[in-house]
Amino acid sequence: MxxxxxxxxxxxxxxxxxxxxxxxxxxxxxxxxxxxxxxxxxxxxxxxxxxxxxGFINCHCHLELSHMNNVIESGTGLVDFLITVVGKRGFEKAIIAEAIKAADTEMYENGIVAVGDICNTADTIPAKHVSKIRYYNFIEAIGFTNNNISIVFERFIKLYNNFIIEELTDASIVPHAPYTISSAMFELINNASAGKIVSIHNQETEAENELYRTKTGDFFKLYQQLNINTGFFQPYGKSSLPSYLTLLSKAKNLLLVHNTFTTQADIDFAFQQSKANQQQVFWCFCPNANLYIENQLPDIKLFIDNDCNIVLGTDSYSSNYSLNLLDEMRTLQTHFPFLETERMLQWATYNGAAALGIQDRYxxxxxxxxxxxxxxxxxxxxxxxxxxxxxxxx
Incomplete structure (x- = not known):
């Protein structure tokens, strides 16, 4: 040999x-x-x-939004950002496909070997078939009301099956975020993704915590825009993470993404919950997207001091200027000069592979x-x- x-x-x-x-x-x-x-x-x-x-592991990306480069203004805050994504994501299929292909190539050339990718559509399937990158496909469910919940969930099962039929079997059905998932939808997701890896956008904005504590805040602007009746929702009197995390008890790994407004109490609760459920919790940071949308970063030292399993992601071109994990590391080192390159490289390699369950190869x-x-x-x-x-x- x-x-x-x-x-x-x-x-x-x-x-x-x-x-x-x-x-x-x-x-x-x-x-x-x-x-x-x-x-x-x-x-x-x-x-x-x-x-x-x-090779690098990008634990959070929205490849299907690659056509939205420079479409959304930075600094809008998360709620207005989401409203714009919903209103502007519709492009011609050919444009979307070409942007997906280009983004996949960019990530490969930047040293990324595996990606945890959020999927709301089947648009990325053709590119993933020929890609040199390994993808874990997070089929993202959305459903904040309990109306026709089984019928709504069937859409996500159908999309999940599209990936399985196409032999893209690293996949699971996951919740989008606490502010778009009802307790009934959480239950369906929990059962469907038992033993799998589950990703969720977590505490990206303080408005998420306000919603769960007191049923107030900016998200009602989003619900009005989407014509969502929130009459059934009752506040929990506490921040979002301890309010929803008990509803994801069956996942093998939990991948909590963004964590910009996560506190010590939230981290403590996540550790207790994961230990009780024999789960591993990974905390994914996408710093350039956090700055693009909210102009605020998570308290990185807080997570390090708690010996958290940290990984990195790029998010998408709707909220970033590149799909390059070195750019994410550079941003972290600029804002947190105490960070050693060695530590961040572990987040981008070994930890990322463990989070996506592919550490046997990567x-x-x-x-x-x-x-x-x-x-x-x-x-x-x-x-x-x-x-x-x-x-x-x-």
Whole structure:
């Protein structure tokens, strides 16, 4: 068997930075064999300037919204943003398909090997069939009222089955967000996605917490726009996370996305709930989308201090200027200078693979895995710079 050998200034193996005296060895197909000392590697070692890393895992994206680049003004706040998405997402099918294809290519070229993708339509299926990226397809359910709930849910089952029939079997039916899902809809989702990975947009705006505490706030503007009768909804007297999380008890992994207005009490509740249900909770940050929509970031230090499982996402072109995880890391490092690149790379590789349940192949340089190999260049004192870039080596 022919082996390939790689060394660089540093090797990041998915969890730790290894020194320049180490050599990464794969077979000719990029399957990891081992990491050895350079003195033991023999001839034929390819040397690079920069860091070697496993391929990136983008845990939150809306590929089907790729045609909405620069369509929505930034800084509107989440409620007005959602109203605009609903009103402007309808484009010609050919334009949508071309934008999806271009976004998929962009992510691949930026070193992304797997994506947790939100799906409201079947528009992305053709691109995913030929993509070099592995997708976990989150079929997103929406239904805030209890009217005709079984009939409404059938639409999401039908969409889910479209992906399964097309052999895109990494999929589950998931709730959009607490403010668009009734308790009855939560129950249907919980049963349908038992043992699977469930994603939900969580506490992206303080208005979500207001709704659950006191049934007040900006979301009533959205409900009026969508002609939704909210008479049945009763406030819980507490923030949204402890109000809904008990309704997602059967998922294997919970992927909570955004968390911009999540507090210590919310984190404590999530830990207690996940332990009781033998679940893993992952907290996904999409900082550029948070700045684009609400101009506010989560309290990253709070999550680190609580030893949370953190992962990263790009969100979509409706709320971002790129689909590049290095851009997300750069933004975090700018606003939270204490963040080490090593820590963020773990979020973007090993943690991301674990969140999507694909750590058997992706996320780290361990024997038998085929995670892809990236070369990340241009650092200053181990910090990312604006010129830092990820290039695919394998």
């Amino acid at each position: 022919r082996y390939r050998k790689f060394k660089a200034d540093f090797i990041f193996d998915g969890k730790n930075i290894l020194g320049e005296d180490k050599v990464l060895i794969t077979n000719e197909n990029g399957v990891i064999e081992t990491i050895v000392n350079e003195a033991e590697a023999g001839d034929g070692v390819q040397a690079f300037k920069g860091w070697l890393s496993p 996320g780290s340089f361990e024997k038998g895995k085929q995670p892809g190999i990236l070369l990340i260049t241009n650092f200053r004192d181990k910090k990312l710079m604006q010129t830092s870039a990820a290039t695919r080596i394998v």
